[in-house]
Amino acid sequence: MKRVMILNGPNLNLLGVREPHIYGTTTLAQIEEDCAAHAAKLGLKVAFHQSNHEGVIIDLIQSARQDADAIIINPAGFSFTSVGIMDAIKAFEGPVIEVHISNIHARDEYHRHSKISFVATGVICGLGPYGYIAAMQTVAQMK
Secondary structure, three states: OEEEEEEEOOOHHHOOOOOHHHHOOOOHHHHHHHHHHHHHHHOEEEEEEEOOOHHHHHHHHHHHHHHOOEEEEEOHHHHHOOHHHHHHHHOOOOOEEEEEOOOHHHOOHHHOOOOHHHOOOEEEEOOOOHHHHHHHHHHHHOO
16 A cells, blocks of 8 residues: 655645635645545555644655655645755655645746746646645556
């Protein structure tokens, strides 16, 4: 059974309330429930985390070296600023799928260029919460 760590960055704990015109009304708890249900169908073991603190996310990525076969990460605002998260991902040997609920390429200039994309195996954006499911399906198909 593949072990997948799903990481969520800052302010994603406010999904459903924060800027629903961009992110929709689905909460992070609902996304976690959907991920757990789909993981069972796909034969994946999922650990789901959210933090507003960059260092916590870096620690989780480092722990994934022993605890996970793949990472799915929605780095949120850290996508555009965090060299530390990018470097931590470089030390992870499994696939890393970057997920964004919105289409970051259609956003303002500040929200278009993810540093994490440079080190991700793949990027899924603009599919709303379904992007997490698509990422899990991708991981399930990877060897």
